[in-house]
Amino acid sequence: MKWVKRYDQWARVRQIHPVLSDEAHTCTNCGTDYHGRFCPQCGLKASIARLRFKNLFQNFLDIWGMGSRPMFRTIAQLFTRPGYMIADYLSGHQPLYFPPFKMVVVVTVIYVLAGWLRGVPIDGFLGMDFFQDIMGNSASERGKVLLDMINAVVAWFNDHLAFAVIFGQTINVVATRLAFRKAKVKWTLVELFFADIYISARYYIIATLCILIFKAELDETPAFGLLSFIIFLYYWLTLAQLYNLGPWKSLMGYVRKTLWQVLIITVSTILFAFIVMIV
Numbered sequence: 001m002k003w004v005k006r007y008d009q010w011a012r013v014r015q016i017h018p019v020l021s022d023e024a025h026t027c028t029n030c031g032t033d034y035h036g037r038f039c040p041q042c043g044l045k046a047s048i049a050r051l052r053f054k055n056l057f058q059n060f061l062d063i064w065g066m067g068s069r070p071m072f073r074t075i076a077q078l079f080t081r082p083g084y085m086i087a088d089y090l091s092g093h094q095p096l097y098f099p100p101f102k103m104v105v106v107v108t109v110i111y112v113l114a115g116w117l118r119g120v121p122i123d124g125f126l127g128m129d130f131f132q133d134i135m136g137n138s139a140s141e142r143g144k145v146l147l148d149m150i151n152a153v154v155a156w157f158n159d160h161l162a163f164a165v166i167f168g169q170t171i172n173v174v175a176t177r178l179a180f181r182k183a184k185v186k187w188t189l190v191e192l193f194f195a196d197i198y199i200s201a202r203y204y205i206i207a208t209l210c211i212l213i214f215k216a217e218l219d220e221t222p223a224f225g226l227l228s229f230i231i232f233l234y235y236w237l238t239l240a241q242l243y244n245l246g247p248w249k250s251l252m253g254y255v256r257k258t259l260w261q262v263l264i265i266t267v268s269t270i271l272f273a274f275i276v277m278i279v
């Protein structure tokens with residue numbers, strides 16, 4: 001497929017590092033004469049000028065580092081070249097991109113604001129209700145006991161949301177590591193954790209758009225199936241680019257990752273349920 005190749009060639013190219021100009025500057029802070037983007041003596045930016053109205057807004061955005069281009073560039077690239085972008089970030093090109101933890105906080109705040117704006121109540125834990133629905137509908141009498149046990153675990157998780165998010169993320173990261181352990185490109189658990197944070201930021205961006213467009217949470221819109229498929233396609237693309245694998249191998253990796261996830265979750269749920277029963 002020609003267009004896939006063309007896209008890949010385009011996506012591999014890292015976007016612009018700032019170019020050095022020959023222009024001479026005198027530092028407004030310490031008076032040093034120099035060429036470049038920053039004062040070598042005190043580190044002040046060459047572009048600092050008298051404060052104007054524009055700077056007021058810029059300074060306001062700078063509180064969260066949102067004033068600079070990296071934020072918009074990073075969001076755009078999470079959708080256009082996600083895996084290559086994340087690989088760039090992880091392998092040392094950090095100044096080019098908005099850092100993942102800040103990103104997820106900013107994006108989550110925007111998500112909650114969108115919910116408030118559109119009058120959509122945001123409830124705690126996406127995915128959990130879905131899980132309960134499936135279990136509830138197909139449960140026999142013996143299954144119901146198991147379901148009660150699972151409910152106890154879920155209730156505990158809902159009360160300990162932050163822990164649950166980190167727990168879920170950790171399972172995902174470990175599963176990814178196991179599924180791609182034979183790939184030539186190696187990422188450590190910590191690096192995968194950072195990658196995952198970017199991926200959740202992208203998820204919240206999609207969920208925010210969903211609230212703004214459909215006036216409903218992602219799992220409650222009529223387009224849920226389509227959106228889930230898009231999220232899956234993005235995940236697949238991200239893994240392919242992150243591990244530098246073709247479409248087929250990365251898809252198989254995705255399947256292995258999912259199986260590892262199911263295995264880890266099943267084993268730890270059973271363990272947990274027993275602990276909850278005993279205590």
Ligand SMILES: [Zn+2]
Nearest residue numbers: 027030039042
């Ligand atoms: Zn200086």
